[in-house]
Amino acid sequence: xxxxxxxxxxxxxxxxxxxxxxxxxxxxxxxxxxxxxxxxxxxxxxxxxxxxxxxxxxxxxxxxxxxxxxxxxxxxxxxxxxxxxxxxxxxxxxxxxxxxxxxxxxxxxxxxxxxxxxxxxxxxxxxxxxxxxxxxxxxxxxxxxxxxxxxxxxxxxxxxxxxxxxxxxxxxxxxxxxxxxxxxxxxxxxxxxxxxxxxxxxxxxxxxxxxxxxxxxxxxxxxxxxxxxxxxxxxxxxxxxxxxxxxxxxxxxxxxxxxxxxxxxxxxxxxxxxxxxxxxxxxxxxxxxxxxxxxxxxxxxxxxxxxxxxxxxxxxxxxxxxxxxxxxxxxxxxxxxxxxxxxxxxxxxxxxxxxxxxxxxxxxxxxxxxxxxxxxxxxxxxxxxxxxxxxxxxxxxxxxxxxxxxxxxxxxxxxxxxxxxxxxxxxxxxxxxxxxxxxxxxxxxxxxxxxxxxxxxxxxxxxxxxxxxxxxxxxxxxxxxxxxxxxxxxxxxxxxxxxxxxxxxxxxxxxxxxxxxxxxxxxxxxxxxxxxxxxxxxxxxxxxxxxxxxxx
Numbered sequence: 294x295x296x297x298x299x300x301x302x303x304x305x306x307x308x309x310x311x312x313x314x315x316x317x318x319x320x321x322x323x324x325x326x327x328x329x330x331x332x333x334x335x336x337x338x339x340x341x342x343x344x345x346x347x348x349x350x351x352x353x354x355x356x357x358x359x360x361x362x363x364x365x366x367x368x369x370x371x372x373x374x375x376x377x378x379x380x381x382x383x384x385x386x387x388x389x390x391x392x393x394x395x396x397x398x399x400x401x402x403x404x405x406x407x408x409x410x411x412x413x414x415x416x417x418x419x420x421x422x423x424x425x426x427x428x429x430x431x432x433x434x435x436x437x438x439x440x441x442x443x444x445x446x447x448x449x450x451x452x453x454x455x456x457x458x459x460x461x462x463x464x465x466x467x468x469x470x471x472x473x474x475x476x477x478x479x480x481x482x483x484x485x486x487x488x489x490x491x492x493x494x495x496x497x498x499x500x501x502x503x504x505x506x507x508x509x510x511x512x513x514x515x516x517x518x519x520x521x522x523x524x525x526x527x528x529x530x531x532x533x534x535x536x537x538x539x540x541x542x543x544x545x546x547x548x549x550x551x552x553x554x555x556x557x558x559x560x561x562x563x564x565x566x567x568x569x570x571x572x573x574x575x576x577x578x579x580x581x582x583x584x585x586x587x588x589x590x591x592x593x594x595x596x597x598x599x600x601x602x603x604x605x606x607x608x609x610x611x612x613x614x615x616x617x618x619x620x621x622x623x624x625x626x627x628x629x630x631x632x633x634x635x636x637x638x639x640x641x642x643x644x645x646x647x648x649x650x651x652x653x654x655x656x657x658x659x660x661x662x663x664x665x666x667x668x669x670x671x672x673x674x675x676x677x678x679x680x681x682x683x684x685x686x687x688x689x690x691x692x693x694x695x696x697x698x699x700x701x702x703x704x705x706x707x708x709x710x711x712x713x714x715x716x717x718x719x720x721x722x723x724x725x726x727x728x729x730x731x732x733x734x735x736x737x738x739x740x741x742x743x744x745x746x747x748x749x750x751x752x753x754x755x756x757x758x759x760x761x762x763x764x765x766x767x768x769x770x771x772x773x774x775x776x777x778x779x780x781x782x783x784x785x786x787x788x789x790x791x792x793x794x795x796x797x798x799x800x801x802x803x804x805x806x807x808x809x810x811x812x813x814x815x816x817x818x819x820x821x822x823x824x825x826x827x828x829x830x831x832x833x834x835x836x837x838x839x840x841x842x843x844x845x
Contacts, residue, residue, distance in 0.1 A: 332368040335669045339371045341730055342383050342399035342408070343656070344532055345593030347375030348615070349725035358690050359723025363682070369673040371396075373726070377593050379533070384411045388420055393661035396670050398730040401462060402654035404450045405786070412659065413453060416461040422660040422667055424460045431671050433678035434463055440734035441467030441474070443649040445770045449777065450654075463658040463674065465733040468651065472766055474736030475648050479758040482539050483630035484508070484607045488517050488525075500634035500643075502543040502574060508633075509583040512606045519604040520625055528578060529585030529605040531613070532593040534799070539609030540578070541571045542636035542644040547765050549649060549844045550772035552833055559772075559834040559845070561826045563794055563818055567639070572814055575802050589799050603628045612758060614751045619716050635762050645762040653771065656730060677731050686727035687737050694722065701741050713749050769844025775836040779829050788824035792817065 341347060351357040354373045364370050376383045380400055387393045388411065404413040415421055428435040438460055442451060451462060468474035482505070489496055492511050499508050512527040519525055530537050538545070544567040546553070551562045578584035585605070587595070599605050600613060601620035612630070622629055635643040660670050676682045688695040688702045695702045704712070712719040719725060728737070743752070776782060797817040804810035837843040 332669075332672070334364070334368045334370070335666050336370045336372060337396060337664075337666070337670055337673070338394035339373050339396045340383075340387070340394040340398070341373070341375040342380050342397055343730075344376060344378060344380060345597075346398075346730070347373070347377075349720060349729065350375065351721045351723045351726065353721065357721060357723035358693065359685055359727070362685055362690060363673065363676065366682075367669070367672045367676050369669050371673070380408050381411060384408055384415075388415045388418075391420075391663075393420060393663065395661055395664045396658060396674075397661070398465065398656050398658050400654075401450075401464075401657035404453050404455075409450065409654070412462070412657070413455070416459075416659075417455060420662050421461045422662050422664060424463070424660070424671075425458070427667065427671050428460065430668075431675040433675045433682075434671060437463050437465070437467070437678060437733040440470050441651050442655075443651040443653040443771075445649075445774050446651070446653040449774050451657075461659055463733070464652070465656045465658060465731060466652075466729055467655050467733040467735075469734055469736050469739060470651070471736075471739065472650060472764075474739045475652070475764055475766075476736070477646055477759040477762070477764050478611050479632075479755060479762060480536060480539060480609075480611055480646065481635060481644075481758070481762065482542075482607055482609050482633040483612060484633050485517075485525075485603060485605075486629045486631045487627045488512060488515070488606050489631060491515065491517070496631040496633050500637045502541075505540070505633070505636070506574075506577070506583070509578065509607065510581070513582055517606060519602045520621070520628075521602060523604070525606045526585045526599065526604055527583045528607045528609075529596075529599060530588045530591070530608060531596040531600070531610045532591050534589035534591075536610045537575070537588060539636070539644075540584070541574065542634075542638060544571050545638045545644050546640055547638070547642070547647050547767065549647060549653070549767050549769060552772045552776075552830060552845050554845055559830045559837070561821065561830050563821045563826060564830075568798070568814055568818070569811060572798060572801055572810055573807060576804075576807060576810055579802055589802075607633070612755065614755065615716065618751050632758055632761065643762060645765055647765045647767060649771075650766060650768055655733070658731070674731060677727055678733070678735070683732060683735060683737070683740075686732060687724065687741075689722055689724055694724075704747060709747065767844050770842050772833050772837055772843050772845050775833045775843065776829055778836060779832045781825055781828070785825045785829055789821060789826075792820055792824075794821070 350373050351360070354360065355370050360370070374394065384399055387397075399412060400408040401412060403409045412421070424434070428438070438451070439447075442464055451464065452460065466476070468476070482499075484496060484499075492508070492515065494508060494511075499505055509527040512525065517525045528540065552559050553562060553565060555565070575584070579586060585591070585599070591599070597616055600608060601616055603621055603625060608630070612632075617630070635645065638644045658674065660667055664670060677686055684691070684702060688704070691697065693705075694708050695704050697703070748756075779785070794817055797813060801810040801813040804813055837845075
């Protein structure tokens with residue numbers, strides 16, 4: 294029986310059986326303990342507040358095999374929603390309008406800026422459900438809020454003192470507590486292989502800013518085309534300039550805080566002289582036609598179109614294999630992107646992912662304070678984080694998609710071949726949307742190591758990239774948290790709340806002249822100094838000198 298036939302069978306079963314919605318009939322919740330309440334079917338709304346976050350959603354949200362099985366176990370049907378715009382903008386909108394979906398997953402990188410600051414404010418205003426009374430009832434969720442999180446981040450951000458002991462957030466995409474389970478995202482610069490070949494350039498030879506510039510000039514002057522026969526853009530990024538920082542790797546370093554030691558003195562990152570060189574370098578790329586002028590405003594749709602048509606000769610981000618393997622790499626395999634370098638940082642070491650033993654920032658789930666059935670939402674999240682739920686999320690239905698061999702799941706060969714040939718079939722079976730947005734404190738690679746003969750060429754490629762750019766782990770407390778003890782910290786925060794350093798730099802990229810751009814940079818740096826950033830750095834330096842576990 295082919296996969297499509299199997300999926301149709303499962304779908305038909307769903308349509309004629311329990312189905313979705315609140316009148317979906319009975320729910321198989323397994324054996325009931327005496328006194329346990331009967332679980333009623335319920336439909337909940339879910340927002341993936343990530344730009345482009347809907348790429349993993351199955352076409353049939355309610356009756357794909359995985360969703361159907363979860364409904365059988367929990368009674369819950371999810372209505373999925375995602376965004377293609379700014380995450381901060383969307384969060385501000387739902388909180389301001391009081392239209393918070395039942396469950397939301399959003400970026401949570403800190404409580405002092407960006408999305409995390411918006412979420413924290415909403416929590417303190419009573420718009421998020423306090424999860425504390427529920428944690429003992431849902432042990433898998435309780436595990437997520439305590440495992441795979443950097444100690445300092447857990448103390449000061451996830452469980453901010455301002456929360457007064459309440460738990461509002463459920464981390465996802467977190468490791469299982471071991472260094473081996475920390476995911477390597479393989480950030481870097483990737484160049485079209487056919488262009489490198491035509492230029493007789495080896496990807497590994499490009500690892501400095503000067504070599505990168507020379508390569509982009511050759512590409513610009515080389516007359517290279519995309520798959521539609523239109524000129525390529527020498528360099529670019531995904532949406533909203535993500536991740537233009539890869540083109541400035543030569544000024545990066547292994548850091549875990551906003552404070553850097555320069556010539557024996559501690560400075561805040563906004564005051565680094567490196568900003569001048571970085572600004573002028575990016576301006577040179579932009580003004581000489583070497584960098585996508587739309588890069589910082591691209592939507593996810595526009596960025597993906599440029600990526601999957603080979604429009605970008607070099608891009609900076611993750612390898613984007615999920616998008617490329619079913620598009621450009623299928624129609625034009627000769628264009629397969631190759632990792633440049635890895636690029637060297639300012640210390641002459643490879644630029645790579647820096648982590649503490651646990652994650653400092655992650656995608657996080659929260660529930661609306663107005664959710665009518667919080668137990669249903671928590672039952673869903675708890676189930677998909679159980680051993681049974683994780684098998685379902687990653688491998689689907691036993692006997693349909695996989696079998697167990699020696700305690701490990703193994704794809705059924707025919708299913709694996711069809712998923713490998715057409716990743717959209719895997720997505721539509723419901724096997725893409727749960728791992729990144731609902732599951733945490735877990736690594737499928739560690740729990741279910743995959744034999745070599747089951748790895749796709751793309752899995753092997755990812756592993757080869759990780760081997761070239763191994764994660765750098767710094768087991769220290771971030772100096773950022775010392776700053777929060779500074780008596781004037783809140784005053785400083787108030788004075789800088791309207792300043793957006795990165796946005797000012799983006800504006801400076803397009804200034805009329807280099808001098809005007811530098812003036813814009815110096816102006817925003819002066820505003821931070823006027824707010825007391827130098828005094829704050831001195832305070833952090835004094836505090837750091839009193840202990841031996843602080844990292845910068």
